[in-house]
Amino acid sequence: MEITWFYIAIFLAISDEIHSRIMWGVFADFYILLAGVIKESVASNIRLWIVHESMEAFFHFVVLSLIFLSLEIGILAAFIHMLVDLYHEFSGIELNPLGHRCLHFVIESIFFIIVFAIGLPT
Numbered sequence: 418m419e420i421t422w423f424y425i426a427i428f429l430a431i432s433d434e435i436h437s438r439i440m441w442g443v444f445a446d447f448y449i450l451l452a453g454v455i456k457e458s459v460a461s462n463i464r465l466w467i468v469h470e471s472m473e474a475f476f477h478f479v480v481l482s483l484i485f486l487s488l489e490i491g492i493l494a495a496f497i498h499m500l501v502d503l504y505h506e507f508s509g510i511e512l513n514p515l516g517h518r519c520l521h522f523v524i525e526s527i528f529f530i531i532v533f534a535i536g537l538p539t
Contacts, residue, residue, distance in 0.1 A: 422529035425481065426522055429494050432480040433521065436473055466506070474499040489537070497528045 440448045456465045474495040482491030501524050505517065512520060 422526060422533055425485065425490060425494060425529050426526040428481060428484050429477060429498055429525055430518060430522055432477050433498070433518075435480070436476050470499050470502055473502075493529070493532060493537070494525070497525050501525065 452465065452469070455468050456462070459465055459468060477498050478491040478495035480491075481494040482488050485491070498521065501521050505512070505520060510520075
């Protein structure tokens with residue numbers, strides 16, 4: 418296991434920051450228009466939010482799969498990241514950006530420590 422879990426959590430945090438900066442910085446206008454188009458097709462805010470989280474998870478899947486050359490790690494990283502986002506939103510916990518990042522890092526680190534301890538990815 419060594420410290421691969423740590424590298425995955427670090428790169429997942431970097432991937433999340435890159436996603437935020439690209440989508441809300443570089444492509445903000447496009448992202449807002451895309452949200453409008455998606456909202457019209459799904460017809461509810463909760464579905465729009467789930468589509469957004471799914472697209473973000475896909476982004477993390479691609480990035481981490483390429484970095485670690487492992488589809489399993491990409492899938493698991495996207496899954497746990499989306500799960501933490503869903504939990505955070507549904508629980509109603511108010512966190513500042515650093516607290517939000519810490520929540521992700523701790524949960525994702527624990528998740529990958531467990532995954533590697535039981536020997537799932539190769």
